[in-house]
Amino acid sequence: MYFEKIILVGSGDVACFCSNFLNKLAIKHVVIETEQSPLSMLSYSCKKGEIEKIDLFKYRNLDDAIINLALGKTLVISANNRFIFKDCLQENITIINFHYGLIQNYRGMNIPTWVIFNGEKYTGPTWHFVSSAVDAGEIIAQDKFEIFNTDTAFTVTKKNMKLGEELFAKFIQEFLNEPIKFKNNQPLNCISKVYKSYELPNDGVLSMSQNAIAMMRLLRAFDYGKIKYVPPLKFYENGVCFDIVDYGFLDKVAKKRNVDDKILEFIKDKIVFTLILRAKHNF
Secondary structure (H helix, E strand, C coil): CCCCEEEEEECHHHHHHHHHHHHHCCCCCEEEECCCCCCCHHHHHHHHHCCEEECHHHCCCHHHHHHHHCCCCEEEEEECCCCCCCCCCCCCEEEEEEECCCCCCCEECCHHHHHHHCCCCEECCEEEECCCCCCCCCEEEECCEECCCCCCHHHHHHHHHHHHHHHHHHHHHHHHHCHHHHCCCECCCCCCCEECCCCCHHHHEECCCCCHHHHHHHHHHCCCCCCCCCCCCEEEECCEEEEEEEEEECCCCCCCCCCCCEEEEEEECCEEEEEEEEEEEEC
16 A cells, blocks of 8 residues: 555544445554544444544644654545644645535535525535645546535535545545546646635525525525534514524425524515524624
């Protein structure tokens, strides 16, 4: 194998899949969980597979951890990791990253939200080399799927994860032996916009001045199901700021979550909308 050390960094389903897949191939690696939780799937997976899990809190940051753990030619696999690599971008350290979008068009954070809001017809996951610019390294593997008008940020995220895992399983064995073959495989011909984590479509507010199509896209773009990945979409009425905790239009049904929630129904462009609102603060 080309690499002397493999470090997997990240969290969640994709990181678990990558670690389990490497373990099935009897490829030794260590894991750094970047977003820990009491019910961590990655911690459970490591314990079950007898995979060494590194405590990130022993180091100043992720860069420091990787530099200290690196041994000779080192591969870092980044999956569901928000950290931007800087100091560990060294000649002996190769970093590859899983991205929730086609990086030719969408770089940065919250990509499932933006592709829905922008009305894209297709999106898909990308595995790419990490460079000094955000999500701008050479593409290792990429695929795409169609976005339907019933898709939400949650369903787009899940589709990206499933397809991204399939891509990883297809390329990783060959990559571990000859990573150089993947260099300049599909170089980027243009640099797209980088979406920041704090950027949200329409500043995170649903407005009655929007047309029905724009309102439906915005509601679906903020819908990550039970996962609080982005702040709730806001709605202002009579000087009060509300969180939209659920919504309905066409065949989607909205439901109250507690007794204090407010139901707002209205018709826009002949489409009936239902919003479940929860008051936050006055403005």
